[in-house]
Amino acid sequence: MEQSKINELGDELYEALVARKTLPPLTSRGLDITVEDAYHIQQRMIARRIEKGEKVVGKKIGVTSQAVMNLLGVHQPDFGWLLDGMVYNEGESIPMDTLIQPKAEGEIAFLLKKDLQGPGVTAADVLAATEGVMACFEIVDSRIQDWKIKIQDTVADNASCGVFVLGDQLVDISQVDLALCGMVLEKNGEIVVTGAGAATLGHPVNAMVWLANTLGRLGIALKAGDIVLSGAMGAMVPVQKGDNLRCTIGGIGGCSVRFV
DSSP, X not given: OOHHHHHHHHHHHHHHHHHTOOBOOGGGSSOOOOHHHHHHHHHHHHHHHHHTTOOEEEEEEEOOSHHHHHHHTOSSOEEEEEEGGGEEETTOEEOGGGOSSOEEEEEEEEEEXXXXXXXXXXXXXXXXXXXXXXXXXXXXXXXXXXXXXOHHHHXXXXXXXXXXXXXXXXXXXXXXXXXXXXXXXEETTEEEEEEEGGGTTTSHHHXXXXXXXXXHHTTOOBOTTOEEEEEESSOOEEOOTTOEEEEEETTTEEEXXXXX
């Protein structure tokens, strides 16, 4: 795809983000968009945000469950960029008028203490580079109308990332079995989703290995201090104004958020 078209689509997604509006799917426009093209469009969208003063604080991994892969017709995850303008802390309220069509996912967030530069990164490398893990919410949000996304649409749209909420407890990765730990997501006091670490490519560390090596092939490193959201442990939950959510992950702790 020509750079001018990549820039045009990236700008369109950025402007939709700023205006809080949706766009027809990029894949519905008769364009031949590859996944590689979609990552270039994503980079243009992120560059526009960085130009306005936002800073990169990490990455997110998406499409880590078999169900979502089947839905999108793909056989690998995707990734997006986390910026400081997306961060909320435990218990903070998120204004609904800053989002478009949000859904919440309970996840495990990794905090890195060392750089990870692929290719060739192993699970042992990820464990050695991790400062700790915490419970988090990723509030996914799509600039694509009615969530009618194919893999190219979500990749171009920064892997459908909206904002994220970090729990206030950082746990040593050696103190918890990340594959077996269970997740309970409550909405307004009722359990609506349960899941486990194994939902993310069999083990959240597998997702981290995939990310480090995929980024490495693109000449991008994960940096000490980066936050990485490792993928949903259960189904997405639609949210609306007035909702209170809590995610609790066995051995790691919890994370709460309110939508106002």
